[in-house]
Amino acid sequence: MDTSEIRNSKFKIRNPDSPIGIFDSGVGGLTVFRAIEQRLPNESLIYLGDTARIPYGVRSPATIERYALECATFVQSRGVKAIVIACNTASALAANYLRSQFELPITGVIRPGSRRAVEKTRNGHIGVIATEATVGSGAYERAMLAIRSGLEITSRACPLFVPLAEEGWLNHPVTRQVAEEYLAELRSSRVDTLVLGCTHYPILRPVIEQTMGDHISYVDSGEAVADEIAKLLEERGLIRRDEQPRVEEFYVTDSAERFRRVAELFLGRPLESVVTVKLGTV
Amino acid sequence: MDTSEIRNSKFKIRNPDSPIGIFDSGVGGLTVFRAIEQRLPNESLIYLGDTARIPYGVRSPATIERYALECATFVQSRGVKAIVIACNTASALAANYLRSQFELPITGVIRPGSRRAVEKTRNGHIGVIATEATVGSGAYERAMLAIRSGLEITSRACPLFVPLAEEGWLNHPVTRQVAEEYLAELRSSRVDTLVLGCTHYPILRPVIEQTMGDHISYVDSGEAVADEIAKLLEERGLIRRDEQPRVEEFYVTDSAERFRRVAELFLGRPLESVVTVKLGTV
Numbered sequence: 001m002d003t004s005e006i007r008n009s010k011f012k013i014r015n016p017d018s019p020i021g022i023f024d025s026g027v028g029g030l031t032v033f034r035a036i037e038q039r040l041p042n043e044s045l046i047y048l049g050d051t052a053r054i055p056y057g058v059r060s061p062a063t064i065e066r067y068a069l070e071c072a073t074f075v076q077s078r079g080v081k082a083i084v085i086a087c088n089t090a091s092a093l094a095a096n097y098l099r100s101q102f103e104l105p106i107t108g109v110i111r112p113g114s115r116r117a118v119e120k121t122r123n124g125h126i127g128v129i130a131t132e133a134t135v136g137s138g139a140y141e142r143a144m145l146a147i148r149s150g151l152e153i154t155s156r157a158c159p160l161f162v163p164l165a166e167e168g169w170l171n172h173p174v175t176r177q178v179a180e181e182y183l184a185e186l187r188s189s190r191v192d193t194l195v196l197g198c199t200h201y202p203i204l205r206p207v208i209e210q211t212m213g214d215h216i217s218y219v220d221s222g223e224a225v226a227d228e229i230a231k232l233l234e235e236r237g238l239i240r241r242d243e244q245p246r247v248e249e250f251y252v253t254d255s256a257e258r259f260r261r262v263a264e265l266f267l268g269r270p271l272e273s274v275v276t277v278k279l280g281t282v
Numbered sequence: 283m284d285t286s287e288i289r290n291s292k293f294k295i296r297n298p299d300s301p302i303g304i305f306d307s308g309v310g311g312l313t314v315f316r317a318i319e320q321r322l323p324n325e326s327l328i329y330l331g332d333t334a335r336i337p338y339g340v341r342s343p344a345t346i347e348r349y350a351l352e353c354a355t356f357v358q359s360r361g362v363k364a365i366v367i368a369c370n371t372a373s374a375l376a377a378n379y380l381r382s383q384f385e386l387p388i389t390g391v392i393r394p395g396s397r398r399a400v401e402k403t404r405n406g407h408i409g410v411i412a413t414e415a416t417v418g419s420g421a422y423e424r425a426m427l428a429i430r431s432g433l434e435i436t437s438r439a440c441p442l443f444v445p446l447a448e449e450g451w452l453n454h455p456v457t458r459q460v461a462e463e464y465l466a467e468l469r470s471s472r473v474d475t476l477v478l479g480c481t482h483y484p485i486l487r488p489v490i491e492q493t494m495g496d497h498i499s500y501v502d503s504g505e506a507v508a509d510e511i512a513k514l515l516e517e518r519g520l521i522r523r524d525e526q527p528r529v530e531e532f533y534v535t536d537s538a539e540r541f542r543r544v545a546e547l548f549l550g551r552p553l554e555s556v557v558t559v560k561l562g563t564v
Contacts, residue, residue, distance in 0.1 A: 051341075052335070052341060052345045053334070053335055058448075059333075059334060059536050059537075060536050060537035060540065062537075063334050063535075063536050063537070159445065159448075159449055160442070160445055160446070160449055160456075163441065163442055163445040164442070166340070166441075167441055167442055173459065174442075174456055174459050174460055174463070177455065177456050177459065178456055181456070253345075254341050254342050254345045255341075255342035255344075255345070258342065
């Protein structure tokens, strides 16, 4: 994208009528998009899915930081008023770094999800399931212990959950068997609250609930983030006032058609515009 | 990499003593590396694993072509005398494109594997298992039918095999169940030869053989490619004559440590040098 395009962007930076920028490594962040759309139905939304480089969850911290910077730079170039990192891995590894690089308000999914989990737990034992990179970062533990010390937190990486969700095996015997194996330790622990610490996991929630039982409270970070961004915009006087219809734009780094197919199933409606873009300098 | 580094590269282009360049989306191409090393033990080898962007098998043709071009450009810059595309997906989608862009001899894995399968089959029914992108490209069908018309070819994408292999679940009940499901149709067909059309799959060969039975001939493209590159170098007078010890260099686009760990297990020996590099313009 050249600078003239940026200048001609239809939104002015930090204008309440500017859109919110949301990015994820792929389609999983649409769970966050949908929650924000439901919570703030008048806001214009820009979504970027870095589908050419998904999955982030198996990459090194340095690579995740670089990819997140390129995604944030792109959504900023679309003139957004705030950025939502709708990806647990990028939130865990790059949120602080991005806050140091941009003047825009930036919300990740870790802190809002952590706050909600700490509110929900009765016995102080919280479980977190997430990608290898998110678990390895210790970001949920740090965020939750900063809110309340003395919590007992058990984390488990579930690397096959994303490929199983993308294969569409949502209620398949294999997925149930993988869930049995990944969740065995959590099930036999005293955990009363489980954080679905990857935006793909809400799609597998029925199998996860079946395996863990119904005495557990589940935290889906999408809803927590929607509340967070609403609060943040209100505090800064950035709630959209324009009575014109809101705008929504979808950008991906790989095939627009493939994304459109999955995203339309996901959101339950047709998408007007999905554009493929190139990112960064890698 | 800047041009001075290229100039200072220790190898001269098209010199028989120059190394062979091998690239893959990740660690899977080491099955090809090992086969070439065994077939041509005096050759210097440069290996590039594009681990920051693995897996290629779920990406669009345009993205795969771009990634393959960036990988080939990098190994060329190391002064290689020939390039081996040790990735079925990149071979299927980008081999012809790369041949049009470089003057070096370039070998993919599809044609050698296809030739071997056609030699092995007794009844003319051949099975191919591969990534979604490789199956979608029809490259194996085209290559085999060009060698012998009238073959009956059954292809099946097995998207979970790569994440299962990377999870290390090589002989796990879940992997057996996934294999049962993916291979059901092939098992009940008249296929007498099965192409393992992804360089990760030889790692799962015990489970695949257990599921398909021992009346099937298996084609591992690594060995086929090693024969192909040996023939190609002989024909062009490019077999290494230097009596100094051969050189080997490993490059990756994500964490060198993670690659080193898996690669050492894979090759059964320590690696001298693994270097992280940045590729291309995305």
